[in-house]
Amino acid sequence: MNLAAIRAIYVSEMARTFRTLLQSVVSPVISTSLYFVVFGAAIGSRIDQVEGVAYGAFIVPGLIMLTVLTQSVTNAAFGIYFPKFVGTIYETLSAPVSFWEVMVGYVGAAATKAMMIGLIIYATANLFVDLPIAHPGLAFMFLALTCISFSMFGFIIGIWAKNFEQLQLVPLLVITPLVFLGGSFYSVSMLPPAWQTVTLFNPVLYLVSGFRWAFFETSDVAVGASLAAIALFMAACLFAIRTIFATGWRLRD
Amino acid sequence: MTSQDRPIVSIRDVRKTYATGFQALKGVDLEIARGEVLALLGPNGAGKTTLISLICGMARLEEGIIEVGGHDVVRDYRAARRMIGLVPQELALEPFSKVRDSVAYSRGLFGKPRDDARVEAVLRSLSLWEKRDAKINELSGGMKRRVLIAKALAHDPEVLFLDEPTAGVDVELRKGMWDVMRELRAQGVTIILTTHYIEEAEAMADRVAVISGGRILLIEETGALMRRMGSKRLTIELQTPAGAIPPALERYDLTLSADGMSIDYAYDRAAERTGIASLLHDLSQAGLRLRDVRTTQDSLEDIFVNLVKEDP
Ligand SMILES: Nc1ncnc2c1ncn2[C@@H]1O[C@H](COP(=O)(O)OP(=O)(O)O)[C@@H](O)[C@H]1O
Ligand SMILES: [Mg+2]
Numbered sequence: 001m002n003l004a005a006i007r008a009i010y011v012s013e014m015a016r017t018f019r020t021l022l023q024s025v026v027s028p029v030i031s032t033s034l035y036f037v038v039f040g041a042a043i044g045s046r047i048d049q050v051e052g053v054a055y056g057a058f059i060v061p062g063l064i065m066l067t068v069l070t071q072s073v074t075n076a077a078f079g080i081y082f083p084k085f086v087g088t089i090y091e092t093l094s095a096p097v098s099f100w101e102v103m104v105g106y107v108g109a110a111a112t113k114a115m116m117i118g119l120i121i122y123a124t125a126n127l128f129v130d131l132p133i134a135h136p137g138l139a140f141m142f143l144a145l146t147c148i149s150f151s152m153f154g155f156i157i158g159i160w161a162k163n164f165e166q167l168q169l170v171p172l173l174v175i176t177p178l179v180f181l182g183g184s185f186y187s188v189s190m191l192p193p194a195w196q197t198v199t200l201f202n203p204v205l206y207l208v209s210g211f212r213w214a215f216f217e218t219s220d221v222a223v224g225a226s227l228a229a230i231a232l233f234m235a236a237c238l239f240a241i242r243t244i245f246a247t248g249w250r251l252r253d
Numbered sequence: 254m255t256s257q258d259r260p261i262v263s264i265r266d267v268r269k270t271y272a273t274g275f276q277a278l279k280g281v282d283l284e285i286a287r288g289e290v291l292a293l294l295g296p297n298g299a300g301k302t303t304l305i306s307l308i309c310g311m312a313r314l315e316e317g318i319i320e321v322g323g324h325d326v327v328r329d330y331r332a333a334r335r336m337i338g339l340v341p342q343e344l345a346l347e348p349f350s351k352v353r354d355s356v357a358y359s360r361g362l363f364g365k366p367r368d369d370a371r372v373e374a375v376l377r378s379l380s381l382w383e384k385r386d387a388k389i390n391e392l393s394g395g396m397k398r399r400v401l402i403a404k405a406l407a408h409d410p411e412v413l414f415l416d417e418p419t420a421g422v423d424v425e426l427r428k429g430m431w432d433v434m435r436e437l438r439a440q441g442v443t444i445i446l447t448t449h450y451i452e453e454a455e456a457m458a459d460r461v462a463v464i465s466g467g468r469i470l471l472i473e474e475t476g477a478l479m480r481r482m483g484s485k486r487l488t489i490e491l492q493t494p495a496g497a498i499p500p501a502l503e504r505y506d507l508t509l510s511a512d513g514m515s516i517d518y519a520y521d522r523a524a525e526r527t528g529i530a531s532l533l534h535d536l537s538q539a540g541l542r543l544r545d546v547r548t549t550q551d552s553l554e555d556i557f558v559n560l561v562k563e564d565p
Contacts, residue, residue: 002331002364004361004362004363004364004365004366004367005361005362005363005364007361008357008358008360008361008362009362011358011361012350012354012358015350015354016349019349082347083347086345086346086347086348087341087343087345088345088346088347090311090339090341090345091339091345091359091362091404092362093309093310093311094309094310094311094334094337094339095334095362095363095364096330096331096332096333096334096335096363096364097362097364248313252310252311252312252313253271253272253306253311253312253313
């Protein structure tokens with residue numbers, strides 16, 4: 001295995017993150033604070049509690065997921081799209097590396113950054129509400145698995161995208177709606193029955209629900225189902241990535 | 254046979270058809286000896302970049318076999334690619350990264366442990382050490398090209414591919430690039446360079462492979478090829494048609510046109526005596542009356558046309 005290559009990719013991707021550190025850190029802090037003002041203060045004053053949890057606290061797992069999912073997809077997509085765009089991909093393609101190594105480098109860096117932002121949001125949220133975590137280990141695992149699997153998904157998007165519009169389209173048109181409709185800011189039980197059924201097909205529901213259970217021990221779906229959903233999603237991404245590299249799709253002429 | 258005698262790069266019956274259905278390589282065979290400088294000389298669209306892409310892994314090799322250092326570039330790609338350094342045709346560099354980081358990155362990507370001293374040596378050898386902390390986008394085009402070379406050399410490759418290293422650069426930079434190549438050759442690096450300048454092939458290469466339309470038309474030692482390619486033509490138009498070349502002019506390399514109205518004289522542009530003066534004298538002695546005389550030099554296109562014609 002070419003560990004030096006994984007390290008080189010990871011370090012250089014992290015360096016890119018730290019070059020834009022301010023914008024990477026400040027923007028999630030600001031948007032989290034704004035969500036608290038809008039959802040917490042405006043809506044929270046009408047909805048007191050959801051399933052026994054103060055509304056301000058209830059939305060935190062969803063809020064973290066919203067940002068972490070978007071960040072994972074965007075970072076990983078941009079990470080691999082950029083070398084395609086400036087032409088430096090030639091080096092990766094001609095290096096003695098397997099696609100697993102390339103993927104681990106790029107996805108690892110994207111997931112790390114998303115994870116860091118998730119933790120920053122958690123810390124920011126702590127300033128607004130009381131946030132005990134019932135199962136910290138499980139919460140961390142949900143967060144990590146989400147970052148990794150959605151960074152893989154972003155990696156695929158970055159390879160697929162032929163221009164910047166396409167690169168931004170998926171996070172905008174797919175991820176954000178899925179998160180908002182995935183029970184991030186409400187319990188699914190608050191929806192009409194027909195919509196509850198539709199929501200069950202939304203993979204994000206399982207992530208948010210499992211993550212929230214780790215915080216408050218209340219969930220829309222069973223924790224096991226949540227874990228299974230992440231595992232399934234990850235397997236699908238891995239399979240897609242393997243196929244992409246085996247065929248050279250959009251990378252090798 | 255020892256590994257020293259075996260070709261370091263061996264290409265056998267390689268074809269490449271792109272997704273568009275266009276066949277860019279139509280059966281290429283080529284063997285490159287350890288330590289030599291080989292120029293792939295050919296016009297735009299000949300398939301030079303395609304061939305390099307297949308060897309180095311940017312394009313998928315589906316027909317034919319390529320080995321580098323005895324390693325199959327598809328099955329044993331890690332071993333093959335570790336031996337290869339590649340300087341691409343385009344100035345593809347990450348704009349915001351520092352020169353030093355960019356070179357260190359390449360070294361890591363090729364599986365070598367971090368070695369600041371080695372990176373420094375490479376940067377110094379390319380006169381880039383002063384620019385080590387500059388961002389790529391602050392550099393001139395010539396410097397960027399050298400950064401690409403530094404990246405390609407960072408893992409100490411045995412074979413270096415340079416794809417049109419001097420396309421579009423001025424004379425001074427070109428000479429500088431040639432010096433770099435000579436130095437590498439002296440260190441024993443095998444160099445394959447592509448170019449569409451005859452002068453560059455002449456100045457740098459031990460052997461020249463002429464490629465056009467996806468085929469290698471010939472591979473020849475540079476001196477011999479230049480003698481063949483370097484000919485100029487003197488066209489002598491006659492006032493009245495001649496039936497044949499007069500026997501008195503046999504010692505010249507003359508060709509009579511089909512209508513008998515002009516005679517072509519091929520001579521070596523590099524020769525000290527072109528023989529033009531005596532030819533003109535002997536022509537009038539033979540009773541031929543001249544209407545006009547002009548010289549033409551084979552362009553690269555002419556040479557390719559001739560080579561294709563010669564190809565059986
Ligand atoms: N990715 C590609 N898809 C389709 N055709 C291509 C591709 N790359 C190159 N070609 C075509 O293949 C031919 C050879 O191109 P190339 O190898 O770049 O030539 P050279 O480097 O000698 O100028 C050209 O006609 C070019 O248009
Ligand atoms: Mg080319």
